[in-house]
Amino acid sequence: MTPQQIALVRQQFGLIARSSDAFAAGFYDTLFTLDGTLRPMFPADLSAQRGKLVKVLAHVILSLHDLGAVIDDVRALGARHASYGVTITDYDTVGIALLTTLGDHLGDRFDDEAQAAWALCYGTLADAMIEAGRQAPAAAA
Numbered sequence: 001m002t003p004q005q006i007a008l009v010r011q012q013f014g015l016i017a018r019s020s021d022a023f024a025a026g027f028y029d030t031l032f033t034l035d036g037t038l039r040p041m042f043p044a045d046l047s048a049q050r051g052k053l054v055k056v057l058a059h060v061i062l063s064l065h066d067l068g069a070v071i072d073d074v075r076a077l078g079a080r081h082a083s084y085g086v087t088i089t090d091y092d093t094v095g096i097a098l099l100t101t102l103g104d105h106l107g108d109r110f111d112d113e114a115q116a117a118w119a120l121c122y123g124t125l126a127d128a129m130i131e132a133g134r135q136a137p138a139a140a141a
């Protein structure tokens with residue numbers, strides 16, 4: 001990601017963070033509309049899950065300029081996700097749900113430039129998680 005893309009993602013995440021619970025709720029609604037079979041993987045009450053998602057996104061987004069600082073956390077997260085049974089296709093679905101929800105919340109601000117920056121941000125994160133899940137599926141259990 002370029003420094004400009006990092007700055008844009010950070011600035012837009014700042015806007016979303018003001019209503020992070022509504023953002024996370026919208027994300028899960030969109031995700032389960034895209035693929036209802038994913039719903040049973042999650043707890044019935046998503047309130048704790050919503051907070052965790054936003055916290056991790058904030059953690060990674062604040063470190064986009066130096067991903068080495070959080071790569072161990074991201075890899076451990078990826079290994080845990082392999083143990084939850086998350087597949088590569090699921091990462092694609094989550095990416096679509098995330099970009100759709102960003103568009104819903106950011107409106108006109110979510111232009112082509114922003115879409116490209118966020119897609120790269122999610123892709124980088126997902127690739128690192130998938131790679132870690134592939135390498136350590138047994139250790140993740």
Ligand code: HEM
Pocket residue numbers: 038041042043049052053056057077080081084086087090091092094122125126129
């Ligand atoms: C960048 C992508 C993702 C991030 C940042 C993320 C973040 C998180 C976090 C922070 C947790 C809390 C538990 C833990 O730390 O291990 C979690 C749990 C979970 N995530 Fe993800 N996740 C991502 C992708 C996915 C995908 C693609 C799926 C597939 C549907 C998924 C399904 C789950 C499930 C099933 C749980 C466990 C729920 C539970 O039983 O409490 N996640 N995720």
